[in-house]
Amino acid sequence: MKVVNxxxxxxxxxxxxxxxxxxxCALELAACGMDIALVDLLDDELARTKSEIEALGRRCLTFHADVANFAAAQKIGADIAxxxxxxxxxxxxxxxxxxxxLLDISxxxxxxxxxxxxxxxxxxxxAVVPTMQAQGAGRIINMSSINAHSGGVTSAVSKFSYAAAKAGILGLTRSLAKELGPQITVNALCPGLIKTETPNAVIRAREEExxxxxxxxxxxxxxxxxxxVKFLATSEPMFIxxxxFIxxxxxWKL
Incomplete structure (x- = not known):
């Protein structure tokens, strides 16, 4: 039964x-008319992004939390709902x-x-699936990496432990898509080389190459x-x- 307001x-x-x-992505979803809850450990940056979202006319909640903490996720998810x-x-x-x-990591x-x-x-x-199931709909988007397909290469962000975790996300995504459909869609993103406002040293040193x-x-x-993200979060109907998504x-040169 759909109970969402x-x-x-x-x-x-x-x-x-x-x-x-x-x-x-948070700013893009806010521009689409969504209210946004942000979770991170970077308080100054959280405050800045919250202000930018509110400048778009949307509400924003921020939570200082370690995403690896199960109990924190359950509490925050319930608080938002x-x-x-x-x-x-x-x-x-x-x-x-x-x-x-392999021989360097602890x-x-x-x-x-x-x-x-x-x-x-x-x-x-x-944390969120019970709410999505109660309302009869939801979209989950998981961040994987191109390294889930290629394995770790020379980039500083892509050695074996990272690649293994990101490959695991693909298995989780496919399995949860089967388990949670048809009400909830679950998809994954596999970005390649992405340059953010604070690019890593490898990109700065070798971008042209x-x-x-x-x-x-x-x-x-x-x-x-x-x-x-906007497409997967907002498109109707959704048959994916x-x-x-790579x-x-x-x-082509990994």
Missing amino acids: DSQPRVAIVTGGAKGIGRG NQWGRIDVLFNNAGKANPKG EEEFDRTIEINLKSCFNWCR LVTGIVLNRCGTPQDIAQV TGQD IDGFQ
Whole structure:
């Protein structure tokens, strides 16, 4: 039974929403008329993005939380549902790179990479799905990576532990799409080289060289990702679920 209050604006949760891709996608969803809940550990950046969302005329809640914390996700998810009466979109964007190879990484570092990138998706899906099921609809978008397909390469963001976590997200996405359909769609994004407002040192040092391996001859931007997030979050009707979208400008030289 659908219990959502359709008189209220749609609500999107964006983890890792303080800056970079998360910020860009949160602003795009706000521009589409959604109220936004941001989850991150970066308080100053959270405040800035909140102000930008409110300047678009939308409401914004911010939560200082570690996305790998299961209990925090459940509490925040319940708080958002209680305060705003609905949760329509979850964008599991938060993640963290680990540039260390097999013989350099510690067990604790490997576990933390899996927790932030993969377990966080479980945490937040578990937090929002009851609300989405009660209202009879929902959209979940999980952030994976091109490295889920290619494995880790020379980029500082894509060694094996990161690639393994991002590949796990694809399995989670396909499985939850089957489990939660037809009311809830679950899809994944696999970005390639994305240049944010604070690009990593590898991109800064090697950008000209790196883009020669991209057919569209440039790095991607948060806005490139935001257009796909907007499509998956807002398009009606929606006959796409369980898919992973490669957004890399055709990065043929990995």
